Amino acid sequence: MTEQGAHWTAEQVLSLAPDAASRTAGGKLGTAGPWSEAGSGEGTVWGLCKGSGSRPYQTVVDLADAAGPAYRCSCPSRKFPCKHALGLLLLWAGGDGSVPARAEPPDWAGQWLANRRERTEGKPPRGAGGSGAGPADPVAARRRAERRAERVTAGATELEQRLADLLRGGLAAAEQAGYGLWDETAARMVDAQAPGLAARVRELGAIPASGAGWPARLLEECALLHLLNEGWLRRDRLPDTLAATVRARLGLPAPADGTPVRDHWLVLAQYDTADPKVTTRRTWLHGAASGRTRLLLSYGAAGRAPELSLPVGLVLDAELSAHPGAGQSRSSLGERFAPPAPAAFRPPGTSTAEAAARYGEALCEDPWLESVPVTLDRVIPVPDGDLWQLADADADCALPLTRAARSRPGLWRLVALSGGAPVKVFGECGHHGFTPLTAWPEGTGEAVPLC
Incomplete structure (x- = not known):
């Protein structure tokens, strides 16, 4: 492990x-000055x-x-890893x-270390099952699902009426009402236990202030909301995979039901998004043998980072199980067989034209899809x-960068890494453009996170 590290x-x-x-803060502590009695051995750094x-x-x-990785520090920080753990790892x-x-x-x-390994010895891996709570009551679970479905149906029906009222009265009313109209509607969707609808409704409030052409953008998003509502209300007529996609877009939980796939999964990218209630971590993995690119989602309470943390550019020997839904890339992490190891391969790349075509094809299976994971080969910013x-x-041919990508420091890191030469870039390609997340320079350079 020491050689691997x-x-x-x-x-x-x-x-x-x-x-x-x-x-x-961790970067400032990555020098020998503040450290003493540092050492490493048998997969441990102190x-x-x-x-x-x-x-x-x-x-x-x-x-x-x-x-x-697991961390312990006597500092009072509630972050994991704290700045001292990051600084120590940088020094090492x-x-x-x-x-x-x-x-x-x-x-x-x-x-x-001894206490921790004694506690974890014999426990089932996280995400691999083995809960000690006992089997759930299937009858009670079915009744809860039926009650929630009734609430969602009532919410979708109400939202359909509100969208019809908006279009009947004209889109100008949305500009005059401001955020209040959408916040109140989103709260109604939360009451209906449809968080996916609530999130989409809440985003509509920013469109009237987004500049020229906002009516067309608002109409487009309203149409997608209408399509999602109709998909739920007519879900019995949909193919099973598309019905599962509609449930996922509404925010209804669905456990991973795919056959576990063991592979050496390259950690392509990892980044967090936060709202007032929860922090969501998105981790993209690519399988060396399967060729699949899969997404892990993990969550932390507001102000706290999610527990799952994987180093970008390393490889994980593990099993992943897919979640249901047409065109869905989300998986759950199952048993892990070894610590993250150095990567001996890179993901295969494609052209910008093929990346755009992939997104178009994916929309046929999931019309609400914002983007698809793509690795671009030999591109220049x-x-x-x-x-x-x-x-x-x-x-x-070329792909424009999204507005979010242009405002991140990672853009200038990518420009400096390229220096006018081609690079391999992994990111998310959607209707707003391409968001670069990780880059590899030509030759044998290591992965460089951009987010």
């Missing part, structure tokens, strides 16, 4: 950071970091757990001898007036 890069360490502030108090913080990281990944290999960890680190695009190095 030496292949970690600073980018892979920083991809574990729970937020931008932790990434910056050290003492000087803080503002008289006693240094005790920091230890377990890298040998197949469930992913530097490979300059600041974190030497040692035969045994100090008592404080060894005791935590180039300016296009006030905008940016990724141009094919070998063809006369």
Whole structure:
């Protein structure tokens, strides 16, 4: 594990950071100055970091757990990993001898490690089942599902009426009403236990203030909402896979029911989105043998990072089970057989024209799909007036970057990494353009996270 860990890069360490502030603070602690008694051995890294108090913080990281890195620090931070764990891993990944290999960890680190491995020994892997709560009552579960379906149906019917009233009265009413109209409607959808409808309704409030052409954009989104409502109200007439997609878009939970697929899954990208109630982490994986690109979703309470954290650019030997739904890429992580390891391969790439075609084909199965995961081969970031695009190095075609991508620091990291030369880029391609998430320079360069 020590030899394996030496292949970690600073980018892979920083991809574990729970937020931008932790990434910056951890980067400042990635030098030998504040550290003492640092060491590593048997998949563990430890050290003492000087803080503002008289006693240094005790920091230890377990890298040998197949469930992913685990952290312990005596600092008062509630973030995992904290800035001290990130700084220690950066120091260790530097490979300059600041974190030497040692035969045994100090008592404080060894005791935590022994206790942790004793607790986890014999437990079923997270996501692999084995709950001790016992089997659920199928009759009670069916009744709960029926009651929720009735509430969702009432909500969808009410939303249909509200959309009809809006179109009958004219879209100008939406501009005059502001956010209040949509917030109240979204609250009604929450009461109806349809969080997917609530989220889409809430997004409509920003469209009238989005600049020229907003009526057409509002009408388009209203049409998609109408289509989703009708899909639910007529779900008995839909193919099973499309009906499952409608349920997923409404926010109704559906457990993973696909056959577990064991593969060596390359961690392509990982990023968080947050709202006032929950933080959602999206992790993209690509299977070396299966060739599939799958999405993991994990959640944390507001202000807390989700528990699952995987270093971008490493490989996970694990099983994934797919969730139901046509064109859905979401999976659940099952049993993990080894700690994350260095990658010996990159995902296969495609052209910008093929990426756009893939998104168009995916819309046939899921009309509400915002984007699809795509790896672009040999593209160059180039300016296009006030905008940016990724141009094919070998063809006369390009994809525009989304507004979100243009506002991120990752754009300039991508431009610097390319330097005018072709790069391989993984990201999400949709009707707003392409959002780059990870890049690989030509040759043998390591993965560089862009988000």
